[in-house]
Amino acid sequence: DSGVTQTPKHLITATGQRVTLRCSPRSGDLSVYWYQQSLDQGLQFLIQYYNGEERAKGNILERFSAQQFPDLHSELNLSSLELGDSALYFCASSVAGSETQYFGPGTRLLVL
C-alpha cells in the first residue's frame, strides 16, 4: 500500500459525458501527479500540482483539467469524453524536493 488513494476504482460512462477522478496523496506530500495509461500510448504524464498550484504539464488534452485543493487532495476532470479516453488513470504523490513518486491503485475508465 503506497498511501495514495484514488476513487472511484472503476467508472463506466458514455461518450460526451464528464467525469471527475479523485486522488488523496500520502500524508505530508505536497506534489500530486496525474498519469494516463492506455494500451496504445503506454504510461503518459498529464499534469503536476505542487501545494495547490499547477507546476508542470505533460500530454494533457484541453478537454481535461485538474486542480489541487487546500487539503492537498486533487481532482482530474475529463469532459466531452471520447472512446479513446478509455484508460487507466493513475495519481502519484511525492514529498517536495523528492523525486520518488508513490502511485495510487488507479481508476479504470471505460467510455462506451
Add this chain to the structure above:
Amino acid sequence: DAKTTQPPSMDCAEGRAANLPCNHSTISGNEYVYWYRQIHSQGPQYIIHGLKNNETNEMASLIITEDRKSSTLILPHATLRDTAVYYCIVRVRESGGGADGLTFGKGTHLIIQP
C-alpha cells in the same frame, strides 16, 4: 531526460537472480537512474535509484557502470510476485517544488518461471 533502452522481455527462474539491463548512453552528469516496476494493471512502484555509486535496498541492487552509460537492476532471489514490467528512467533530480512527471518507456516485461 536522457533516453533509455531496455530489452522488451526477459525470463528468469524462481529463486534465481534476475538481472535487468538498461542502456542510457546519453546520460548527463546530473541525471539519476531510477527504476520502477508495474505489476499487472497496478500503480507503478518505486524500486531504487542512483547517481554513480552502486545502491542496494530491501528490494533490489542497482549497478551503474563507471562511465554511467548503462546500469543493471538486480533482484537477488526472484519470486513469482516479481513478474512485472520494469522501467528504467533517467532524469535530473529536482529540488524545491517537487519533481516533474516521469517519462516511461516500454520497459522490460520480466516473467519469473516456476
